[in-house]
Amino acid sequence: MRIDLHAHSTASDGTDSPADLVRNAAAGGLDVVALTDHDTVAGHAAAAAALPSGLTLVTGAEISCRLDGIGLHMLGYLFDPEEPAFARERDLLRDDRVPRAQGMVARLRDLGVPITWERVRELAEGAVGRPHVAAAMVEAGVVEDVSAAFTAEWIGDGGRAYVGKHELDAFEAIRLIHAAGGVAVFAHPLAASRGRVVSEDAIARLAAAGLDGVEVDHMDHDIDTRVRLHSLATDLSLLTTGSSDYHGDRKPCRLGEHTTSPDVYEALVARATGAKPLRD
Secondary structure, eight states: OOEEEEEOOTTTTOSSOHHHHHHHHHHTTOSEEEEOOBTOOTTHHHHHHTOOTTOEEEEEEEEEEEETTEEEEEEEESOOTTOHHHHHHHHHHHHTHHHHHHHHHHHHHHTTOOOOHHHHHHHOSSSOOHHHHHHHHHHTTSSSSHHHHSSTTTTSTTOTTOOOOOOEEHHHHHHHHHHTTOEEEEOSTTOGGGSOOOOHHHHHHHHHTTOOEEEEEOTTSOHHHHHHHHHHHHHHTOEEEEOOOBOGGGSSOOTTSSOOOHHHHHHHHHHOOSOOOEEO
């Protein structure tokens, strides 16, 4: 089985519609794909309706969190999307994206960058986020590509035009995901190229609080980092996943670039009580 447990659609900051994403996953030879848009489940219904024969869809979301003053992402899988406490928190996270993006546009314009909020909003078919601001910067010829916008010079964490956002305490995220019957996996925990990362001690504290797993095989983890994370996960009895973090044309990665073992996938599914994987 080929299993990719981290992919985004136009419901957040990907460029494939939810329907196109599952069709592309099947065409690319995947057996299982997870739709994990940022702080939203808005794409699940369309993905499920378009699910090709033979492909299994794992529903989920990538939740914006903070721990020890550092931003991080928590992947929640197979939770009940209607569970009220977690649904309310996702609403708060999602609603904060608009004023945050507007603030970044205003700061960029003060720096002489010729972009508009209207154009950023047009680029975001779903929940608006930093990648859409970055895409507008690319379109305006200010930076060469989206990743070049995520620096201290522009909209990277702590950058000149960076604006903070509402983020969920990481321990509370685990609690809410579990309370909704889901499984919690720390996304790309040591991706230092993205900015500051938490310590191994912090990961141990999350494990003690019920974290189910860590995403190890990821494009932003080099080989040494993956070896280190595998060892840490073994010590902490955490499951280890691999995935593409696919965003369509917005990032240089392809569906199935990294995958999760069938044994780990089966363990994740066995732990979930909020929802089941979907298959046509």
